[in-house]
Amino acid sequence: MKQLIQDIFVAVSLVFGFTSLVLLIADAPVLDAFKNIWLGSFASTMKFSQVLTVWVPLVLCSCGLLFTFRANLWNIGIEGQIIMGAIGGMAVLRMPGLENPALILSLSFVAAILGGGAWGLLAGLLKTRGGVHEIFGGLGLNFVAQGFILWLIFGPWKRPGIASMSGTELLPLKLWLSSPPGWRVAYAGLAIAITALILTWLFLYKSKLGLKLKAIGKNPRAAVLYDISPEGYYLLSIIIGGAFAGMAGFMQITAVYHRLIPAISSGYGYLALLLVMLAGYRIVPIPFLALFFAGLNVGSIQLPIVLQVDSTLSGVIQGCCVLSALFVLGMRQRRKQS
Amino acid sequence: MLRIERPVCSGYATEAQTIMIGDIPLSVLVASVLAASVPLIIIALGEMITEKSGVINLSLDGAVLFSAMVAFVVAKESDSLIVGFLAGGCAGMVTGLIVGYFSIYLHLSQVAVGFALSLLCRDLAYFLGNPYSRVQGPTLISSKLPFHDMLPDFLQKITTQPLTVPFALGLIVLLVWFFKSSRAGLQVRSVGENPAAAFARGLNPNRIQMLTVLAGSFLVGIGGAAYSLSLKPGWGRPQGAEGIGWIALALVIFGSWQPSRVALGALLFAFLQVSGIGLQSLFPTIPSQVFQTAPFPLMIFTLIIMHYSTSKTRKHGEKDSGLHKWLGILFMSRAPKSLGKSYRQE
């Protein structure tokens, strides 16, 4: 226990130390920077609700990644899966002829899941059939998805008159997911994220599926002797991962941007990869760490205006958290050895 | 300052009588491809060296940006290109130091460390480089060969290049020699193949890996500097080198961990990029971003072809001849045996 506290202390001081150093190099006031991140994220309900809008897609992506990590897959293609989810969802939202907003939104949600899942399946097939490591297959598919969304925004789905990087036309108000008055985060988003957490926990820790995924993750060769097909479960896990990413894409278009923009994923896929690593691939820390990461993201938005430093400071802190945690982990293993 | 996006391609409109590829004269095309491939060659070769010793540095994409930023800022502040390049190299080496220490001495997953570091370096580059965005700074200009005037017009075009071009070409030759004939090269390869056996023979695998990672990541840093000081001069967001690190990682596989083939792959990729610019004028309705991203998936999908030809050739063994054999030679790929596994000394 004492060791654990000491480890956490070391990791936290590493993060603070490194971030302060970076701020000093950038000639920015160190304490003010931390204070502004706090003020910009958790100081008011308004800000906090904004943090929650980031929390929702982060949690969704993390849940998906838990499945793929369980099977020992590096689903770097998650960014593309978010994008394809958003595109799938948007395709339904743009469909003419449907009137009932609840029906349209539900269909859109399903389409987003299918879009993300299909993109995941593709990365999975590249691995099982094409022999391409999922990191490279996923990256290739990320680029394809990025090209596809640009083509849509500048081509068929462009705003009447001008096509621009600012995205497609805004959705009609009735297709916005509703949120509590004065809050930014949608009811549905919170409900979906919490449901996702519970389902993921049940599946991974209590169901046989979770155990089988762990088995192929640990030893695919042995799995065959237990009548578990590694290929099949690789595909299943990455489809599930893609489906969760697709849900995140759906949230981005219906609850945050209300349109399709080129950077619709906001980099949440990669951020979730960091998040899950920091959580040690376990589910329990995820909601809390997601809140922390979301707070950093939202809190640093105003840094350029207030302190004239770039908002990527949040990314620096997040990356540093993961590396510090890994460092402490490595040190702990080393102690255990000797 | 107006950032020159593709300096090597500007001004080809005046060429009229020369051989044309699409609407680009051949000499300009060759010169552009050569110039565009230089940083990629250096970066991919740097990563290849690293991987030869059994360590994957997955932080490449961030490391390239970070070293590009450091190189530009230092070159601007010191007003010296040499210092800038060296600073870029050192920045790359810092990333190598981290990946190396974490994976070789702490035995952590190379992929996890590399990926986290990649994102950290990218954001760090944007954060620290922010004040230098869109600022004019020193740029490595093309220089002529001493006997420039004696060459035919066509060769004059091709050989007028920044000094990074001969550096990259020299590097290919050097590395071919290093891994084929030098004792140190053999030691690096032996560690990448079987570190336990290397240890049993009195080598120190961890030290050899660490040194190799440092050397490789220094080159990656030089490659990053070649972006911000030569090919796409200046700093900004985006800089233009985004995604290159991933391509370099794919190129190492494509090149089957052989210096000449890795370099060939880099040239091929540069050709795709440059011809994409040409194609863009043919299809004005398709947004330019689509063309810019197109070579990336293409590169990835060549890996599928490689997988198939590799597995086919393996199956049929040596007895096969004809098409299969050639496909084998072209597309076979074999990684160092202990690549990505961390070696624990007993």
Add this chain to the structure above:
Amino acid sequence: MDVEFQHISKRFGSVQALSDVSLTAKQGTIHGLIGENGAGKSTLMKILTGYQAKSGGDILINGEKIALKTPDDAAQIGIGMLYQEPMDFPHLTVLENFSLGCPVLSRERFAASLKHLAFAFGFQLAPKRRVELLTVGERQQIELLRLIHCETSVLILDEPTTGISPAQKALLFPALKKLATEGMTILLVSHKLEEVASLCDEVTVLRHGNVTHHTYAPFRFPELLEAMFGAVPEQKEKPVARATGNAVLTMNNIQAGGERQGLELKNFSAKSGEIIGLAGLDGAGQATFLRLAAGLTIPEQGDMQLFSTKLPTSKKASRIAGKLQTVFLPADRLEEALFTDISLSEHFSLRDPKSSFWQKTETNRQRAAEAIKTFSIKGQYDDTADNLSGGNQQRLLLALLDPQSKLILLENPTRGLDIRSGQWVWEYLTQTLSPEACIIFSSPELDEILHYSDRILVFYDGDIVLNSLTAETDHGSVAAAMTGMRS
């Protein structure tokens, strides 16, 4: 150089691998080191090469205490080791392997030296050939030449005849004797008494990490055996032949890839109740044969029938084989048959043929607890498989095996087990399981094959060169067939 071990001890975690081991190997002699598997022979030698650190004691060379931190330190003094599994670089060439890691610098002369030495010892080695294409024996030859080239004066050989042919052995033994008479100190680790007797001048016996005996040539085998095993293991009565029934497995005109030479066979059939032993040198095709029968390797040509069901030539084959109650227990348990970080009870959950949504933790804990009792596994139900010792892993695998299985394929079933565990495994297989099951197993120990099997198949370079009832053949002809000498 004289090598002296004084009170050497070595612990791995809680396991005491060596305790207070002292012995002296004199210059110009061949000193044998014998003992059963796990007696500590290899550990002691790895300490002498600096590959592993010792926990206590001293090593003296010519009466002087020395510190050996790395293999480099040992190589500087002139200590070199020929490892049991070739410690080399398969993808590099013969010459590259030869020239790697010599403390003596003579770069250009490596090629000349290799040629010269190979000639002197009568070895035929093409310098540009990749080592992965060579046999284990040839790879050992390169290592031996390299050590001589590096001016090794203390040579350690760890089971040097594992996986090499008699022809290669006939080259190796005189070479070793010659080296000893030229003043080299040679330490020979082995568990084959005949070899030790024909080569060594002195022998030290290790048992459970202790020295139990030390003697000079000529040797008395009963004395050595007792020192090795405590009491001489009674050679059990050969089990009675079992009743055979219908064909279980038939193979026709099979061609398959895998191992060094792949596998080619005309026709083969196994009947229920039979116990078939697969003999052959390492990589001669037995592993491919077992994996074919388990549906894990897909043949390129030919067809196979399990219980008169034709096996498809797709990835489905292994599932169908499983449905037909065929089980396969590979030699490398942790690599191929068990999961690290997954507990014993979870293994039972994975093995459960009934599909269910939940893991049913309680049921499987009970199952695991029962198995721990009946199979005397040393461990708890929530221990992970990688925390078990090799013998207990094999017990776990047997516990996971469906007792109703009709075709049982075993790769080296007693690998890494001590004699008693090995006997227990065979008792379980032949007496507890149904006598109608067909058992096919491979083993590097010819005695095990001769003792337990009703029929023997001998593999050589991817062909079956002998297929005979055990009663109709003998040790000599099987050994000859294994090494390619057709009678």
